[in-house]
Amino acid sequence: MPHTRDQDVPIRQLLAGMKGFRARYYERRPDSMRQLVEEGQKPKILMIGCSDSRVDPALLTQAEPGEMFVVRNVANLVPPYQPDGSYHGTSAAIEYAVRVLQVSHVIVLGHALCGGIQGLIRLRKGEPDQNDFVSPWVSIASAALDPYIPPAQGDTDEERRKAEFERLQQKPDVIERAAVRTSVDNLMTFPFVRERVEAGTLELHGWWFDLDSGDLWAINSQTKMFEPVD
Amino acid sequence: MPHTRDQDVPIRQLLAGMKGFRARYYERRPDSMRQLVEEGQKPKILMIGCSDSRVDPALLTQAEPGEMFVVRNVANLVPPYQPDGSYHGTSAAIEYAVRVLQVSHVIVLGHALCGGIQGLIRLRKGEPDQNDFVSPWVSIASAALDPYIPPAQGDTDEERRKAEFERLQQKPDVIERAAVRTSVDNLMTFPFVRERVEAGTLELHGWWFDLDSGDLWAINSQTKMFEPVD
Amino acid sequence: MPHTRDQDVPIRQLLAGMKGFRARYYERRPDSMRQLVEEGQKPKILMIGCSDSRVDPALLTQAEPGEMFVVRNVANLVPPYQPDGSYHGTSAAIEYAVRVLQVSHVIVLGHALCGGIQGLIRLRKGEPDQNDFVSPWVSIASAALDPYIPPAQGDTDEERRKAEFERLQQKPDVIERAAVRTSVDNLMTFPFVRERVEAGTLELHGWWFDLDSGDLWAINSQTKMFEPVD
Amino acid sequence: MPHTRDQDVPIRQLLAGMKGFRARYYERRPDSMRQLVEEGQKPKILMIGCSDSRVDPALLTQAEPGEMFVVRNVANLVPPYQPDGSYHGTSAAIEYAVRVLQVSHVIVLGHALCGGIQGLIRLRKGEPDQNDFVSPWVSIASAALDPYIPPAQGDTDEERRKAEFERLQQKPDVIERAAVRTSVDNLMTFPFVRERVEAGTLELHGWWFDLDSGDLWAINSQTKMFEPVD
Numbered sequence: 001m002p003h004t005r006d007q008d009v010p011i012r013q014l015l016a017g018m019k020g021f022r023a024r025y026y027e028r029r030p031d032s033m034r035q036l037v038e039e040g041q042k043p044k045i046l047m048i049g050c051s052d053s054r055v056d057p058a059l060l061t062q063a064e065p066g067e068m069f070v071v072r073n074v075a076n077l078v079p080p081y082q083p084d085g086s087y088h089g090t091s092a093a094i095e096y097a098v099r100v101l102q103v104s105h106v107i108v109l110g111h112a113l114c115g116g117i118q119g120l121i122r123l124r125k126g127e128p129d130q131n132d133f134v135s136p137w138v139s140i141a142s143a144a145l146d147p148y149i150p151p152a153q154g155d156t157d158e159e160r161r162k163a164e165f166e167r168l169q170q171k172p173d174v175i176e177r178a179a180v181r182t183s184v185d186n187l188m189t190f191p192f193v194r195e196r197v198e199a200g201t202l203e204l205h206g207w208w209f210d211l212d213s214g215d216l217w218a219i220n221s222q223t224k225m226f227e228p229v230d
Numbered sequence: 231m232p233h234t235r236d237q238d239v240p241i242r243q244l245l246a247g248m249k250g251f252r253a254r255y256y257e258r259r260p261d262s263m264r265q266l267v268e269e270g271q272k273p274k275i276l277m278i279g280c281s282d283s284r285v286d287p288a289l290l291t292q293a294e295p296g297e298m299f300v301v302r303n304v305a306n307l308v309p310p311y312q313p314d315g316s317y318h319g320t321s322a323a324i325e326y327a328v329r330v331l332q333v334s335h336v337i338v339l340g341h342a343l344c345g346g347i348q349g350l351i352r353l354r355k356g357e358p359d360q361n362d363f364v365s366p367w368v369s370i371a372s373a374a375l376d377p378y379i380p381p382a383q384g385d386t387d388e389e390r391r392k393a394e395f396e397r398l399q400q401k402p403d404v405i406e407r408a409a410v411r412t413s414v415d416n417l418m419t420f421p422f423v424r425e426r427v428e429a430g431t432l433e434l435h436g437w438w439f440d441l442d443s444g445d446l447w448a449i450n451s452q453t454k455m456f457e458p459v460d
Numbered sequence: 461m462p463h464t465r466d467q468d469v470p471i472r473q474l475l476a477g478m479k480g481f482r483a484r485y486y487e488r489r490p491d492s493m494r495q496l497v498e499e500g501q502k503p504k505i506l507m508i509g510c511s512d513s514r515v516d517p518a519l520l521t522q523a524e525p526g527e528m529f530v531v532r533n534v535a536n537l538v539p540p541y542q543p544d545g546s547y548h549g550t551s552a553a554i555e556y557a558v559r560v561l562q563v564s565h566v567i568v569l570g571h572a573l574c575g576g577i578q579g580l581i582r583l584r585k586g587e588p589d590q591n592d593f594v595s596p597w598v599s600i601a602s603a604a605l606d607p608y609i610p611p612a613q614g615d616t617d618e619e620r621r622k623a624e625f626e627r628l629q630q631k632p633d634v635i636e637r638a639a640v641r642t643s644v645d646n647l648m649t650f651p652f653v654r655e656r657v658e659a660g661t662l663e664l665h666g667w668w669f670d671l672d673s674g675d676l677w678a679i680n681s682q683t684k685m686f687e688p689v690d
Numbered sequence: 691m692p693h694t695r696d697q698d699v700p701i702r703q704l705l706a707g708m709k710g711f712r713a714r715y716y717e718r719r720p721d722s723m724r725q726l727v728e729e730g731q732k733p734k735i736l737m738i739g740c741s742d743s744r745v746d747p748a749l750l751t752q753a754e755p756g757e758m759f760v761v762r763n764v765a766n767l768v769p770p771y772q773p774d775g776s777y778h779g780t781s782a783a784i785e786y787a788v789r790v791l792q793v794s795h796v797i798v799l800g801h802a803l804c805g806g807i808q809g810l811i812r813l814r815k816g817e818p819d820q821n822d823f824v825s826p827w828v829s830i831a832s833a834a835l836d837p838y839i840p841p842a843q844g845d846t847d848e849e850r851r852k853a854e855f856e857r858l859q860q861k862p863d864v865i866e867r868a869a870v871r872t873s874v875d876n877l878m879t880f881p882f883v884r885e886r887v888e889a890g891t892l893e894l895h896g897w898w899f900d901l902d903s904g905d906l907w908a909i910n911s912q913t914k915m916f917e918p919v920d
Contacts, residue, residue: 007334007433010274010275010297010334011275011433011435014275014291014293014337015459015460017290017291017292017293018290018291018292018439018459019460020292021289021291021292021444022444022445026443026444033284033441033444036441037284037343037441037442040343041282041283041284043283044240045240045241045244051299051300051301051326051327052271052299053273053295053296053297053298053299053300054263054266054267054271054295054296055295056288056293056298056300058286058288058289059251059293059294059295060247060251061244061247061248061251062247062248062250062251063244063247063289064289065283065284065285065286065289066283066284067240067283068283068286069281069282069283070281070283070286071281071302071303072300072301072302072323073301073303073319073320073322074322074323074326079317079319081362082317083362083363086316086366087312087318087366087370088317088363088366088367089303089304089307089309089319089367090303090319091362091363091367092303092304092363092364092366092367092368093281093302093303093304094363095361095362095363095364096281096304096345096346096364097281099361100345100364104237104240105237105240105241107244113267113270115326115330116326131325131329132311132313132325133313133318133321133322133324133325134322134325134326134330136315136316136318136322137318137319137322138322140317203237203241205241209248211266211267212267213256214251214252214255214256214263215252216245216248229245229248230245230249
């Protein structure tokens with residue numbers, strides 16, 4: 001894999017960053033890393049976030065190594081419980097965090113301007129797509145669209161339906177938040193999650209980060225509605 | 231979801247962290263975030279890392295928002311190309327990063343002391359497991375074990391085989407690195423990855439972070455062997 | 461200067477920190493430092509802070525290299541204008557910042573739990589001291605005490621005076637803030653400061669950081685009184 | 691002090707930075723600050739640095755609150771011991787750090803591209819200056835110039851002298867480092883410094899930071915010469 005100078009820059013920058021990390025966590029203040037190596041990780045939190053480069057969970061929450069076990073996938077989705085022996089990366093991470101690490105909290109962290117949710121809306125709209133994996137994957141949150149755009153039926157007013165899609169594509173916040181809710185609901189389909197939630201040893205959180213304003217919204221545990229935090 | 235004081239602490243700390251992020255990226259130095267909101271993300275790198283709380287890719291590389299599109303799953307695995315319409319989170323993220331965002335680099339970032347790789351070794355050893363998802367998931371890297379522990383056969387020397395497992399469980403570095411190699415190989419089974427690699431517009435990298443020493447190893451693009459970087 | 465292992469640790473840690481700084485500002489993101497080297501510094505702010513290790517102005521304000529020209533001395537004091545040709549470090553820095561760098565703001569940043577202000581109170585109280593420089597230096601702010609503890613006179617009620625000192629030593633906030641005000645007043649005795657303030661090209665700020673609560677207080681430019689900010 | 695919008699920006703940014711500091715050190719990870727408030731500061735290091743905005747000691751060394759007692763003045767100078775009862779800010783800070791806080795190390799941190807040292811060279815050259823404080827202050831380091839530019843005498847070759855000044859102004863590194871040495875020497879004129887150094891409980895360090903390359907130089911404790919570190 002020989003490469004040109006310019007293409008190489010981002011890699012050299014990452015390597016310089018690692019040098020900085022090593023200076024900081026292995027030489028400057030080695031205690032916390034040493035402890036994490038010797039005692040193993042004991043995170044209290046499983047964070048399920050989006051792969052989007054603008055919403056890195058560690059940066060957003062100013063975390064230190066060891067604080068959060070993190071899953072990141074397109075649109076921060078949790079599929080339903082489906083123990084069929086095939087490859088389920090997100091479910092495997094949830095299982096590891098809950099059963100092995102015994103975290104106390106699972107947070108599903110959605111965000112504004114999510115490309116995956118835009119894909120979901122286009123998919124429902126019926127736009128042709130040419131991808132192998134993104135469409136099936138984001139269809140996990142398909143139910144999140146139902147209250148806003150009912151599935152197409154013979155007698156639907158086509159004009160009105162089109163206008164509604166237009167509106168949602170312009171302002172998909174409600175879908176992004178509804179998709180977080182779907183993922184939180186799906187978490188409860190995992191038996192080992194449900195039993196811990198019911199026993200009071202595990203809490204589920206649905207968050208949505210407004211990339212535009214910097215505000216965080218969260219599902220209020222009483223009303224079950226999303227509300228700005230703080 | 232009412233909760234006790236103590237259990238609540240990690241959540242309140244994350245929220246305080248978000249307040250700090252907002253102060254820093256929306257008030258103190260708003261320019262870069264504003265640009266990322268208005269122009270969209272344009273990361274050059276797809277990073278496929280482990281969910282382990284100790285090896286956060288953004289912290290490890292001192293990244294800023296917008297620099298890396300990040301997938302995190304147990305043991306930083308890439309499954310083979312399997313476009314069967316079911317839920318493939320990691321493959322969807324690879325597709326989105328390569329086809330939509332057109333990143334120039336994909337990095338598979340493995341690390342020492344990986345719980346997922348330990349699970350893989352136990353699985354091959356034949357230890358009984360009681361999980362629904364972790365074992366099928368880590369079996370993606372099963373081929374990584376072959377050069378070290380051949381699959382069980384009728385005539386194998388049982389004592390020697392046991393000793394070899396013992397040794398690998400004590401020092402699984404070679405398996406962790408071999409698993410990174412398997413994931414990089416699997417990346418090449420994705421047609422849209424392969425064609426870009428062959429066209430020279432995409433590079434694949436295999437890295438392994440030695441959590442104990444802080445050193446980074448990378449696959450040398452000439453020799454194809456892992457070597458310490460720098 | 462050979463030294464034992466233990467005594468050496470803080471130095472080795474600083475050197476590791478510098479390595480991290482170099483990785484970050486010379487390799488990871490070299491642009492801003494390169495610009496500061498090539499174009500010279502152009503800070504908009506002169507910050508006059510205390511030497512206290514807990515109130516570092518750069519950390520407190522999350523500054524980047526190049527943002528603030530910083531003076532730090534015991535109790536963040538500004539002596540009155542005294543151009544007598546002898547060594548005046550703080551005055552030299554003020555002159556350089558205002559006349560050469562042409563900053564737009566001068567901030568005097570005081571703080572709670574200031575050892576220098578405690579020394580000032582003890583000095584007024586008449587406690588014997590055995591220092592060569594600290595007492596003369598902190599006496600710069602002597603006028604700050606006047607409204608609270610009048611200078612000793614023959615007919616003062618000794619008991620009451622003692623109680624008042626006791627009270628001030630327990631809760632010296634008012635003196636710390638009054639000393640900031642004295643320093644801001646002293647800034648106005650510098651002709652080159654006064655003329656710029658009067659011309660509207662320079663602003664003076666008096667701040668006090670409550671180390672206990674983390675709150676910042678500032679002199680309100682209208683009322684001239686200290687008030688919590690935000 | 692009413693002010694226009696634009697002039698106000700740097701101040702609003704500092705206030706946002708303080709909000710971020712508060713979020714980080716009072717809410718996110720309150721333990722270390724709480725301890726510093728309750729137990730008082732116990733820094734092991736006195737750092738005497740320059741006011742230059744590009745060489746902030748805390749940023750350069752990636753320090754945390756509580757680690758260093760810091761003096762900053764123009765050209766990081768230490769005047770000679772002069773206990774005459776007038777205002778000596780730097781000497782007061784040295785006294786407080788050494789006698790009250792009992793630090794184990796004093797570091798004089800010089801740097802490349804120092805405006806104060808340029809002033810010193812111009813002063814020796816005989817260029818007219820119109821400042822009240824900077825010239826007297828930087829003259830503290832006057833002896834640093836002697837080996838390079840002997841004080842003017844009747845019989846000096848004027849041309850050669852001029853060329854030497856030219857050369858030094860182009861490349862003042864040697865003077866910057868010699869001035870650090872002068873300051874370290876001056877530290878030894880303070881009786882309370884000398885006795886601790888001789889008792890082995892205090893160490894003096896002379897450092898010079900090459901702003902251009904990011905390299906650090908230090909006085910080798912054996913050879914007494916400046917050498918690149920690492």
